[in-house]
Amino acid sequence: MKLEDHDQSVSRFAEGPFRRIPPPNAPAKTKWAVVGAEHSEIVYESDVALHLNLTLQTGLKSLYLRHNPLHPYDHLTRFRLDSSISMADAVKDAVNSAVEGVKNLAISAEQQAEQKGNKAAKPKKEKKAKGDAGDGRPLMLDPAPAFIDHRIQIFEKLKAKYDEEIAQKPREKITITLEDGKNIEGESWVTSPADIARNISKSLFERTVVARLDKGTPDETLWDLERPLEKSCKLELLPFDDPEGKKVFWHSSAHILGEASERRFGCDLCIGPPIEDGFYYEMAIPENGTVEHADHKPLETIVNSIVKEKQVFQRLTLSKDDLLEMFKSNKYKQHIIKDKIPDGSFTTVYRNGPLIDLCRGPHVPHTGRIKQFKIMKNSASYFLGDAKNDSLQRIYGVSFPDKDSMQQHLKFLEEAAKRDHRKIGKEQELFFFHEFSPGSCFFLPHGQIIYNTLQAFLREEYWNRGYQEVGSPNMFNSSLWKISGHWQHYAEDMFTFDVEKEKWALKPMNCPGHCLIFGHRERSYRELPIRMADFGILHRNEASGALTGLTRVRRFQQDDTHVFCTQDQITEEISALFDFLRAVYGKFGFTFKLKLSTRPEGFLGDIETWNKAEAKLTEALDQFTAEGGGAWELNPGDGAFYGPKIDITISDALKREFQCATIQLDFQLPIQFELEYMTSEVIPTKAKEQTQEKEQVEEKKDKAEGADATIAKKPKEPQPGYARPVMIHRAIYGSFERFIAILTEHFAGRWPFWLSPRQVMVIPVMPSANDYVKEVQAVLRKNRLHADIDISGNTMQKKIRTAQLALYNFIMVVGAEEQQARAVNWRNRDDQETQQRGVIVPLDEAVEKLVKLRDERRLENKV
Template sequence: MLRCLRAGARSLDFCWNPFSSAQVRPSLRLPRVLHHCFFPSHPFGESGMGETCCGGDGSAVSKGKSKSKGKALHSGELNSKVNHRDSAYLDSVIQKRIGLFQSIQAQQVDNLQKVGGDPIRITLPDGTVKDGKKWLTSPLHIAKEISTGLAANALISQVNGILWDMARPLEGDCELKIFKFDSPEGRDTFWHSSAHILGQSLEMEYGGKLCIGPCTTRGEGFYYDAFYNEFTLNEENFDQIKAQALKAVHEKQPFERIEVSRDQALEIFSENKFKVEIINELPEDKTITVYRCGPLVDLCRGPHIPNTSFVKAFACLKASSSYWRGKADRESLQRVYGISFPDPKRLKEYLTQLEEAKKYDHRILGQNQELFFFHPLSPGSCFFLQHGARIYNKLMDFIRAEYKNRGYQEVVSPNIYNMQLWETSGHAANYKENMFVFEIEKQEFGLKPMNCPGHCLMFDHRVRSYRELPLRMADFGVLHRNELSGALTGLTRVRRFQQDDAHIFCRDSQIKDEVCNALDFVQHVYKIFGFNFELELSTRPEKYLGEIETWDKAEAALTEALNEFGKPWQINEGDGAFYGPKIDISVFDALKRKFQCATLQLDFQLPLRFNLSYSAEDEAKRERPVMIHRAILGSVERMFAILLEHYKGKWPFWLSPRQAIVCPVSDKSQPYALEVKDMIHKAGYYVEVDISDRKIQKKIREAQLAQHNYILVVGEEEAKTGQVSVRVRDKSDHLVISMEDLLTRFDNEAKSYL
């Protein structure tokens, strides 16, 4: 699950996406947890940023192209263009909400003062214990005791594993952590709070009915969706939006929190039908929280930074349209994306990096290199052309070769299953809307969106013995997920895809070794790709299935495996799936962007649902296996896109679809050029020959633009000596060598990645 789902576990996020993992009771949403774990969220483009974290998950899916680009915040003059703000209506609504907020807040503060004051002990990460008073001492008080520097930079705290506002009183003895911007917790909270500043600007300037305002799943920035009737936002509005945001920053508005009843929430937001709809759908037993900063009063689980002045740099990136709840028959909304930082230098660096990334968008590079395309007659399903298919297949062959060395059994499983399978697995009840379902002979069938249930059938098709474990089952089967058309984004959000999917069935005592082996597999693959990566252990959530003893053993095994692996790792308390703890692996590409691709997920529930068992050493006894979900590439389509941008279109030789091209100087050298091509082709490499009537300089230039790794120029002299003039991509010099030496060079370079 997303990091934000553990933020403030005592209350519920109020603006969730019914199409994301953060819908109702997120820890009980099996299919969306699986979706997140084994088909990681998609980071490119508008829709790629549409699934969200903290404070109002993306209930609206982007449907239109971006209409603007980023411009940095500055204290310039306000744009004088006329807007559609209904001042009288808006002023009355704002005053009403603030009045209700203050009234409820005053009552709650009074109640806390009456019950507070009992001594409590606050334990810090280094073991230091601080004294405090129940319902009176806050994390900010403790930060000030530690140092003024910490207090000045502390954005958010964690109390007993739950993210907590710095100014929120502590409720008892606790373990306390404090985070700055350079932590994932700090950044997510910072951008979530910045979304509220953006929402305040949109409401104050244009009177939009605010819908949802989260940070993005990718961990870079935030957005806010709002309804404006016929009004359309674009880049011309950005100066006004940013000026209003600057005003909020200068006012140092505190983020204040209250808990409200359902009736109170409905009264506060009675004029906003979107908020009312969300409130009415909340489970009866969930605490509702409301936050205020300045004139903005908003439904939000939080938590937030102490006040708006922490945001020192702010930019609007783009505007696009979206649908409420991601449904085309619902209201059309306007979405504004933003980014913010605690200092202007970071903003400048980010915007420079963003411009760099735009030049290497995989959709543009894929078109320029003739790798793939999409067609409206099959939305979300990619057509891989010859050169794209070479890369796609090479990625799978690479993983397949590793399977042979690492003891995996590759299997092939069906694409279509009777819905009885999905009822057993739990997907029919929780994931059916995201499946392609159809009727055959009066029975319902569905295209598989994941391989796990089918692999359970394969494990269970005969009696299993403990001697067979661990059983590592790998499958490149085609998967289909019924993603919303508005969410489809290049190769990063598709309906048809393949994964390097594997499921390991093992005994409890084998968990640690299997996880260590999987981590070694991950490191091997990512080192070849040139990725740095980081590890996070997500532990038992508030709502979970199974016995605590089982969870404790599993978490201990994962912890031991991570420690043995030797790479630094972080812990995400309470962020595991409801059916087991997991290790999330995030990679960083050449542009320093972060992606989650690989996941190691323990699963106690599918073996239980399918009643899987094996004969123990005591043959009279049956035991249940643990299931480990494991993906390294994740979606092959998505990894294709990430690598294309990571390499900036310049594929390494072993993965390149255009390894060499032969360019004859003239017609007289064409026969030899064709001989050279045949020799290279027979050696197993991708080679082309340019026999056009273009001048040799033009041929070389075209070959360079097409990103051939080697350009082989042959003339009459080379034909006589049986040699080639070799030009290596991105190198100005060239050399003349024999064909034997050339093929040896190719062999060495192709093997160098192993």
């Protein structure tokens, strides 16, 4: 057997970067665990103080000898096998050869040490350990927690069995179709997306994060790059910039953070998902320990070492019983396994280095892909977001494939922090929150001006577009929610209470109440469509830990509307809603994108109705595109169970995307509430009487059997000559609270004039002009313009500077000259030429221009 140097050409078959075997540093008589071709374990003892793990790479005729004092996957030496010798002999030769090599290295190291000792040794300055927190704590726990080795033993045993099963699977020719339509021949259980990417170009492989198979079909799924394909498929190679690629990249980064946390704290990991701007991991640290800011750098140091090791992400499917055994020391994983995984079923885990985590995947090929990593913050949280559960520690991070992307992100965060609606809301006195009512906003006068102006804008649009505004109760008996289905699926998110021994709830949405309004009297086809609008107050029982400024609240109002129409009217109504979107979002400078979500697997109703509805939505979307509205996207299988929907996302000044508007078709609520309208079809009186007699018989039967009136019964079919309406749920702002948060950050507090609570500030040149200042304010207010005055004792320049910092749209400065001419000297916030000396304008002309600017709802302060 010949000893050869390892090089990068074989690194894909191993689990990290590799070096020569270092001198021995472990107790003597170490056992050598060797896995042969049939995965039978052979154990040898050696007098060399070194732990070695030998793995035969089937078909390569090479034996890989691995060593690492901390991780059994790190160092590697390759041996070429002679086909004429037996496996047992090969293993023995490999062991003996490695032993001799290690002994020689050890002797050589000792000789070099003696030679150095004979030289005059210069004292060296003691260096601080890299990554040290500065408090004397070690970078990592030593020894590592025992549960890590327990997990690895189970994983390796079951992975060997799995590999043997895969090796026995028949290989068949498959066809892989690329995005450009090109077909590539491959072999099932052998060819991987990574193979295909490498064959195209090395740079493509390095840019690709994950593969997507069979997009737009029921078999659509994300796939690990190195995982062999099992059958013919359509293949996409997704980079980091793809939303799905970014999620996978950040999910893999969360696993790296989880490994670093285990190695530093010995913690029990809980969950570590990707989120909108990075990822986090939750954990329980022994003895109720906490994560401090001083832990950030040490954790990043450990992460950097994990990245350099290029740990491979390995996927393995396990039974529920095996999972419970693997994670027996972690009560949080135990809870998730018992709660989420049915008995007798299987799910996957992923391993990178010593970390093994319950995970669906997929992941990047190895940890070396995470070039840039930064811990952003840490906080406390509760397991599963419930304050009744254990308190946990949560660490947030972000990562990127290159340095430039990280720097751009940090710059973006800096700008986003300046625009934070919570910061601006406080500075401009728009709103505040109080501990006596968490998640319920107090709008101050300036904030309420914005709120009322947004609402007035919609009311004007409603009038022009044929909407009818209604009002509905804030609380309902639980019977209503049982009919609608919300009690069965949404009760935990509702505020409930007892009234006269019956359960009631504050309404979290308006739609069931609107169904009662539609159904309170007989309706005719001539009335349809009915467009019903409601600004009613809603309440949702959000977890306290999830409450965030105006973006996540418990008490809010929506621009909630419901259109009741016939199936033939769907296309026309959807097109009208697109026009509504253009009219509203255009006033704020928003662009928007549309995505059609179609029938999910567990849909309700007949497939023919769904097909017709989806066809009508597609027709409306195509018409929108033809009119210059931009291309729309298809999101197959992501519709609600009760109907297809169109999701609308807007893009703000920082290019962030938000989903505010939704257009949702609903076939089920009209059925549940037995809504119907009289059609144009003429039905004989006898048929109607027969239907009514049948219903009366059923009602008598229910009463005789003592049926529970609070339990939803099977809905009645429409009587002859009647049909079910289709219900379209629609919101444009979404909630007013969240939309105001988005607008605050979009405009960075520089409100357009028509929406601004600080439209004009009037300032006197000297105290003698105070009376004219008040007169100017009165004229402005008479025209319903928001005007403030500053007649304090500050200097004029300080007053002007204060008003500029407060971002008033216009500053009017008046003195004796302006008073005599009945004029104002104004400065336009968005016109730098007027900032120094201003422009003198007659007062009446100024008022006329400002009123026109407001009424036209222009985005810029151009007068």
